[in-house]
Amino acid sequence: MKILDTISEMLQKGKADEVKKLVQQGIDEGINAKIILEDGMMKGMNIIGVKFKNNEVYVPEVLVAARAMNFGIETLKPYMTEHENIAKGKVVLGTVVGDLHNIGKNLVKIMMEGKGLEVIDLGVDVSSEKYIEAIKEHQPQIIGFSALLTTTMINMEKVVATIKEAGLRDKVKIMIGGAPVTEEYCKTIGADIYCSDAASAADAAIDVCAN
Template identity: 45%
Template sequence: MPPDTLTAIFQAVVDGNTRGVVEGIDRALDHGIDAEVILNQALIGAMGEVGRLFEEGEYFVPEMLVAARAMQAGLSRLRPLLVAQGVQPLGKIVLGTVKGDLHDIGKNLVGMMLEGAGFQVIDLGTDVAPEKFIAALEEHKPDILGMSALLTTTMSNMKLTLDALKQTNWRDRVRVIVGGAPVTEAFAQQIGADGYAPDASRAVTLVKRLLQIA
């Protein structure tokens, strides 16, 4: 087996080369490399590097999106094998853009980065009402609930959702994180969220910290 097979997949993700990722994974599987090894060393490792490049200002949102899509193509190829092997995700996360807001690029990127870090993500889409968030919590029983808003006029729906959670038994059972262009750390604290991330890369760091994952 060529020693650089995993390195090639890693680099293809960083470069946003979807075809290279899928072909590399097929080659690695043909050479008998375990699916979990490919996930951890190539895909998760590469998305960690993408996050580093973003935080250092070498990558911007477009590069992150392209890399995340390449990673997702690889993950789709590996997922049936990982399920068959009983590989467990690091945690489960429900995401959605709040009611009245149809913006989803930031949320989508957060979801892809979290998947790339080894989490299971349930994406509820946009314009998600409080009762839909609660229904998703009942169905999926996640560790984290993530809410996004891009409009200042819809930020208040984050608080409405948190207030709705307090009327159920869910507020004490799930960590709530918020983000989006107009959202700030101060706003997150004001509405009683458990955390705030200014971008997708730091959302991964936040989730790991809240779930005490090294």
């Protein structure tokens, strides 16, 4: 349907008001809300994710696209049934204890939500105990921590150890990322998934939740 392509296109351009209007128009024309979400908005967000990964678009374009998506979702919400609201999976995210940076983590959240995952954001400077509580409370498939600083990256190992000690290691996949983090470091500390960018993190999360 042409209107879905237009929604996708406007979302990629960050045109929030247009997305809102088009979503309402789609509803008024009788298009199913889930189809508008998946074949219009999420399709657009996925394209933005791929372009971001390839350095074809940058953080500002991603953020305005996410803003447009949020506008569209707000319009769509009253028309979604409970069944249609079911997320494709659940992820808990946070910046590791000692680190106050949240840009990378926020981008991962945007990309994951753009793929239909439910994301619980614990914020920055998240202690091991908070991660443990969140795993117990939300029972996510994935728990993710990021760090911008080399000095705080080393706290990831402590979080992994605490999750093991709490007997929760086989309940979640552990995903890590951030500027100083490497695949090698991921293996060293016993985490499961390293991702070098936000779009890859969202792709990897979808793979985990699908299996």
